[in-house]
Amino acid sequence: MKKVLVVEDNSDNLRLISYALRRCGYEVLAADTGEKGVELAVSEHPTFIIMDINLPDIDGLEATRRIRKSGANGSIPIIAITSYAMAGDMDQVLSAGCTGYFEKPIDPLTIMDKIHALLGIVSPNADGTGDSP
Amino acid sequence: MTFSLSPLMLLLLLSIAIQAAAAIMAIRLIGITGRRVAWCLIVTALLLMSVRRIIPLYRLLVGEQPYTPDLLNELIGLALSCAMAIGLALIAPLFLERKRVEDELRLTADEMRDLYDHAPCGYHSLDDDGRFVRINATELQWLGYQRDEVVGRMRFADLLTPRSTQVFADTFPRLKQEGRVKDLELELVRKNGTILSVLLSASVVLNRDGSCLMSRSTVFDISDRKKNEEAEHVLSSIVESSDDAIIAKDLQQTILAWNKGAELLYGYTAEEALGRSVIMLVPPERYGELNDIMATIRSGERVEHLVTERIRKGGERISVSLTVSPIRDADGEILRASVVSRNITEEMQLAAQLKQQQLHQEELVQQRTMELMERSRELQENQQALMNIVDDLNQKTEELEQANAKLQELDQLKSLFIASMSHELRTPLNSIIGFSSILKDEWLGPINQEQKENLATILRSGRHLLNLINDVIDVSKIEAGRIEVRLEEFDLYDLLKEAVQYVENDVREKGLRLELQLQHHALRTDRRRLLQSVLNFLSNAVKFTERGCITLASSIEAARPERPGCVAISVVDTGIGIAEADIERLFRPFVRLESPLKTLAPGTGLGLYLTKKLIEDVLDGTITCTSTHGAGSTFTLTIPERLNEKGTGCRG
Numbered sequence: 001m002k003k004v005l006v007v008e009d010n011s012d013n014l015r016l017i018s019y020a021l022r023r024c025g026y027e028v029l030a031a032d033t034g035e036k037g038v039e040l041a042v043s044e045h046p047t048f049i050i051m052d053i054n055l056p057d058i059d060g061l062e063a064t065r066r067i068r069k070s071g072a073n074g075s076i077p078i079i080a081i082t083s084y085a086m087a088g089d090m091d092q093v094l095s096a097g098c099t100g101y102f103e104k105p106i107d108p109l110t111i112m113d114k115i116h117a118l119l120g121i122v123s124p125n126a127d128g129t130g131d132s133p
Numbered sequence: 134m135t136f137s138l139s140p141l142m143l144l145l146l147l148s149i150a151i152q153a154a155a156a157i158m159a160i161r162l163i164g165i166t167g168r169r170v171a172w173c174l175i176v177t178a179l180l181l182m183s184v185r186r187i188i189p190l191y192r193l194l195v196g197e198q199p200y201t202p203d204l205l206n207e208l209i210g211l212a213l214s215c216a217m218a219i220g221l222a223l224i225a226p227l228f229l230e231r232k233r234v235e236d237e238l239r240l241t242a243d244e245m246r247d248l249y250d251h252a253p254c255g256y257h258s259l260d261d262d263g264r265f266v267r268i269n270a271t272e273l274q275w276l277g278y279q280r281d282e283v284v285g286r287m288r289f290a291d292l293l294t295p296r297s298t299q300v301f302a303d304t305f306p307r308l309k310q311e312g313r314v315k316d317l318e319l320e321l322v323r324k325n326g327t328i329l330s331v332l333l334s335a336s337v338v339l340n341r342d343g344s345c346l347m348s349r350s351t352v353f354d355i356s357d358r359k360k361n362e363e364a365e366h367v368l369s370s371i372v373e374s375s376d377d378a379i380i381a382k383d384l385q386q387t388i389l390a391w392n393k394g395a396e397l398l399y400g401y402t403a404e405e406a407l408g409r410s411v412i413m414l415v416p417p418e419r420y421g422e423l424n425d426i427m428a429t430i431r432s433g434e435r436v437e438h439l440v441t442e443r444i445r446k447g448g449e450r451i452s453v454s455l456t457v458s459p460i461r462d463a464d465g466e467i468l469r470a471s472v473v474s475r476n477i478t479e480e481m482q483l484a485a486q487l488k489q490q491q492l493h494q495e496e497l498v499q500q501r502t503m504e505l506m507e508r509s510r511e512l513q514e515n516q517q518a519l520m521n522i523v524d525d526l527n528q529k530t531e532e533l534e535q536a537n538a539k540l541q542e543l544d545q546l547k548s549l550f551i552a553s554m555s556h557e558l559r560t561p562l563n564s565i566i567g568f569s570s571i572l573k574d575e576w577l578g579p580i581n582q583e584q585k586e587n588l589a590t591i592l593r594s595g596r597h598l599l600n601l602i603n604d605v606i607d608v609s610k611i612e613a614g615r616i617e618v619r620l621e622e623f624d625l626y627d628l629l630k631e632a633v634q635y636v637e638n639d640v641r642e643k644g645l646r647l648e649l650q651l652q653h654h655a656l657r658t659d660r661r662r663l664l665q666s667v668l669n670f671l672s673n674a675v676k677f678t679e680r681g682c683i684t685l686a687s688s689i690e691a692a693r694p695e696r697p698g699c700v701a702i703s704v705v706d707t708g709i710g711i712a713e714a715d716i717e718r719l720f721r722p723f724v725r726l727e728s729p730l731k732t733l734a735p736g737t738g739l740g741l742y743l744t745k746k747l748i749e750d751v752l753d754g755t756i757t758c759t760s761t762h763g764a765g766s767t768f769t770l771t772i773p774e775r776l777n778e779k780g781t782g783c784r785g
Binding site: 010012013016019020023083104105106107108109 | 556559560562563564566567568570571574576577599
């Protein structure tokens with residue numbers, strides 16, 4: 001099963017994104033700080049990473065830079081989730097090494113379509129194959 | 134040796150003495166008369182004769198040889214000597230007298246010549262032809278010629294000016310005829326070309342036969358006199374032509390001169406006035422004044438601009454201004470006075486009028502001054518009142534300033550509040566929206582219809598609240614001037630397509646048609662805000678249209694010299710439309726128009742207000758709305774294709 005790392009300190013958001021990812025058949029690895037995120041990214045080699053920018057320790061930009069520096073993970077897609085207030089700093093996000101970004105709020109009904117479109121993945125059938133409880 | 138005086142010796146001695154005396158007399162005459170040779174011969178003969186006597190006398194005296202004289206012979210010699218001496222004695226006085234007379238004559242002639250030459254007047258004599266025969270030094274000096282240039286060479290007529298030539302030509306025949314002419318005024322030309330004015334008197338010297346031999350003339354230099362005469366003439370002309378009355382009088386008040394001005398001023402002619410007393414002009418009560426004037430004049434002082442009264446011929450009184458000055462004669466003695474008088478009657482009358490007017494004006498001024506002082510006092514009171522008001526106002530202003538500062542503080546607090554609250558509000562709202570949407574979509578298991586409807590309500594309310602919060606934050610940012618413009622390069626077509634995606638679902642659900650007239654065009658502006666604005670137009674159109682069509686159209690206006698290239702984006706609907714009177718109110722905050730759909734169409738009341746602000750303040754564009762009530766509306770925004778370039782935007 002393909003693994004997706006979600007680095008997000010807000011547990012509500014994490015749960016929402018996880019629902020959407022699992023519906024599409026991904027295994028969710030969660031990290032609630034930037035450093036944990038970098039650790040998991042290096043050790044688990046996820047298919048892609050969803051990275052919140054506002055994190056309590058190192059921010060998502062710094063975490064992205066560290067992941068990119070780790071060598072083995074240089075090409076993992078990293079999708080940034082930015083807050084409304086950050087609109088306008090997107091160059092920073094991209095230059096830190098992110099593949100793309102989405103602004104909050106995350107709509108769980110459409111987020112996976114957008115991610116797949118961004119990463120060029122043919123959307124798997126969301127119905128039936130999801131591991132929803 | 135014995136010396137004995139013999140008769141012969143005596144005879145000899147006598148003879149020698151007489152001859153010697155005659156010789157001495159003859160020697161004297163040598164210098165006096167002109168015939169020197171004759172006299173010298175006589176003297177020599179006499180001396181020889183004396184010597185002839187001395188030799189025998191010597192012999193006799195020394196006795197060397199006895200001398201036997203021829204006595205007769207000696208007697209004859211003696212007689213001859215006596216006759217000669219007597220003759221000489223008789224002749225000599227005649228010669229001496231003649232010499233004395235000649236000497237005297239010479240002296241007189243010298244004196245005469247001296248007088249002739251150096252007389253203070255000129256003398257000359259002319260021959261019958263008018264040519265100079267003689268001329269004295271004085272006249273030569275006047276004329277500047279040398280004697281030999283003139284005498285025998287020049288004619289008197291050569292010296293005359295053309296005018297005097299005529300005079301002389303007229304007079305010369307009369308001179309010949311009458312024998313003399315007197316005081317003829319002539320002008321002579323000096324050698325240096327200047328003019329010498331002379332007074333000439335001449336007399337004629339006649340020949341024995343009565344014909345004219347020559348003329349003698351006396352010439353006086355009258356250049357100075359002429360000059361004085363001219364100056365005098367000028368002066369008297371001035372005096373005569375003066376408008377002022379000019380009078381001369383002696384110290385006894387007798388009038389000596391009376392000009393035209395005096396005739397005009399006092400009415401008396403010169404004939405009437407001359408010789409009479411000045412007192413006839415003076416009013417009796419002013420006789421004392423006349424004495425004062427004369428006292429001043431006697432002391433050598435002037436009386437200047439004395440304003441007084443005089444009486445004209447006929448008794449009329451006039452006001453005059455007098456200036457009286459002493460006139461001194463050549464010795465400096467004051468014998469006369471000049472009086473210059475000017476009629477100032479009119480001036481005096483004018484002055485009197487003026488004075489009266491002045492008095493009147495002074496009265497007026499005084500009156501006005503009183504009024505002004507009164508007014509000034511009132512003004513001062515008013516000013517005091519005003520100053521009190523100003524003080525009050527200053528105090529109020531201070532209070533207002535303090536209040537304003539407090540308000541600004543509050544405003545900042547509000548902004549801070551909104552900024553922090555937006556995050557705090559949005560985070561839980563996002564959870565509400567997110568979780569209710571996956572519940573409603575039955576991700577977590579099937580739900581019944583009622584649960585679904587309730588979840589839909591939660592979802593709708595959450596979204597509405599989120600929109601409201603977003604709009605409020607945007608408005609407060611724009612109003613505070615703190616909105617950031619983020620420039621991006623993008624394609625117009627892509628942006629409009631994205632906007633359409635957001636409303637496609639709703640359009641479909643309401644059964645409306647969506648028509649797109651889009652084109653590709655490169656833009657550089659704030660993409661996010663443009664999308665927000667277009668989306669606002671579209672969602673409004675969807676909200677207020679129940680049937681028919683919504684059209685999204687774009688058009689490009691090419692750049693012109695005075696205006697950059699612009700893009701116009703219009704949203705046309707066939708909805709309920711807007712009454713014309715309401716169009717103006719449309720863009721105000723929290724205005725929700727009366728409409729049958731009001732309850733059906735949710736909104737924040739900030740949408741169009743925010744859109745207008747975004748288009749005008751952020752995108753530098755314009756927004757317009759045209760509408761027909763009941764038939765639909767058209768909203769159009771026009772923005773520059775390249776923001777912040779060439780500055781002016783698409784307004785106007």
